[in-house]
Amino acid sequence: MFTHRLVFPASVLRGRGAIxxxxxxCGRLGQRAMLVGGKRAIASVEAKVADQLEQQMVSYLGSEIFSGECCQEEINRLADIFRTQGVEVIIATGGGKAIDATKAAGVACNIPVVTLPSIAGTCSAVTSLTFRYHQDGQFRDMFPLPCGPAAAVIDADLLATAPLHWLSAGIGDTLAKWYEYRAISDLTQLTGLAGVARTNSELCYTLIEHFAADACFAVQEGKANNALEQVLDAIFLYAGLTSIMSNGAHTGAAHALYEGFTACAKTRHVAHGLLVGYGNLCLLALEGRSDEELQTAIxxxxxxxVPTQLSQLAVGITEEDLAVIIDRSLSTPDMGNMPGEIEFGAIRSAIERVELLSLPEPKH
Known part of the structure; x- marks a missing residue:
């Protein structure tokens, strides 16, 4: 008999000042804490983290800088440090790759991880999945973890101070929850868990449709508002729940194209959610949706x-680059989730349609 295993975060703290x-x-989880993240992430949170730990008389063992790639080698390196230093609770900050690597290393050592995202690029802070890459940045796999974070601390005040393109990435990735779930599901045959995943994914879309513009304004101003809180809930809570309820099997052509983009050196460095966000538009074109619907999404x-043209992703993407990207996307399990057989020409035509429809109107 098949057992559907749902792995939730043990606790989620959200809102302004959640830090x-x-x-x-952390004090309830252990007495020796270490902070892990990228240089900029650590710089933005370390003083507050150290102060919080001192107030609770938790020993702060210092910070460890994430290498920049969530590969198995980095996961192993972090795990070795945690064991050597006698770490009892780990605080993971930064974006998806840093948090994913830290979650996986924590699981390997059986040490609780508290996530403190400093950017809102993905729902990684609440999920029990790690997106693993090869050392050169090419996508490897989605690696399920046996437990989720011990806690996720989603502080809107902190996230309001991050660069706008990270919120844009989170919006692109979160919109995919609806666009992809709708594309790969029979919406007339939804049972309990599938129904919850569908409801959450559609709520993600609705919140972003209503609040994204004002949320982006809040980040540009560096000050949280209600719209930003609503969008952060969509990015972390409702998108995260969609992923948890579907055990990660909610992805389609948008994520497949993302994985394809990691095969190209010109686009590999672009944030996950920005590439997925562009992939969303290609997915809609691939489904044969109307120009009106596609233009609304654009x-x-x-x-x-969120980028709507290849030139906004990287300079000088050639037909040869596109061939590599599309070929790689066709071989992914995410593309395999799509109904029917997807061919190279269909994806190339979808990209061309998005390029044409997203061109700015000529000035008269």
Whole structure:
């Protein structure tokens, strides 16, 4: 008999000033804490983290800088450090790759991980999945973890100070929850868990449709508002729940194209959610949706600063580059989730249609 295993985060703290509860949360989990993340992420949170730990008399063992790639070698390196240093609780900050690598290393050592995202690029802070890559940055796999974060601290005040393109990435990735789930599911045959995943994924879309523009304004101003909180809930909570309820099997052509983009050196460095956000538009074109629907999606992407043209992803993408990207996307399990057989020409035509429809109107 098949057992559907749902792995939730043990606790989620969200809202403005949520970091003020970090120390108490860590104190319940262990007495020797280490902070892990990229240089910029650590610089943005370390003082507050150290202060929180001191208030709760938790020993702060210092920070460890994430290498920049969530590969198995980096996961093993972090795990070795945690064991050597006698770490009892890990605080993972930064974006998806840093948090994913830290989650996986924590699981390997059986040490609880508290996630403190400093950017809102993905729902990684709440999920029990790690997106693994090869050392050169090419996508490897989605690696399921046996447990989720011990806690996720989603602080809107902190996330409001991050660069706008990270919020845009989170919006692109979160919109995929609806666009992809709708594309790969029979919406007339939804049972319990599938129904919850569908409801959450559609809610993601609705919140972004209503609040994205004002949320982007909040980030440009560096000050949280209600719209930003609503969008952060969509990115972390509702998108995360969609992923948890579907055990990660909610992805389609948008994520497949993302994986293809990691095969190209010109686009490999672009944020996950920005590539997925562009892939969403190609997915809609691939489904044969109307120009009107596609233009509505393009307008929403543009209002959220999500790329709508290849030239906004990288300079000088050639037909040879596109061939590599498309070929790689066709071989992914995510593309295999799509109904029917998807061929090279269909994806190339979808990309061309998005390029044409997203061109700015000529000035008269």
């Amino acid at each position: 003020k509860h970090l120390g108490a949360m 307008a929403l992407a543009q209002a959220s600063a």
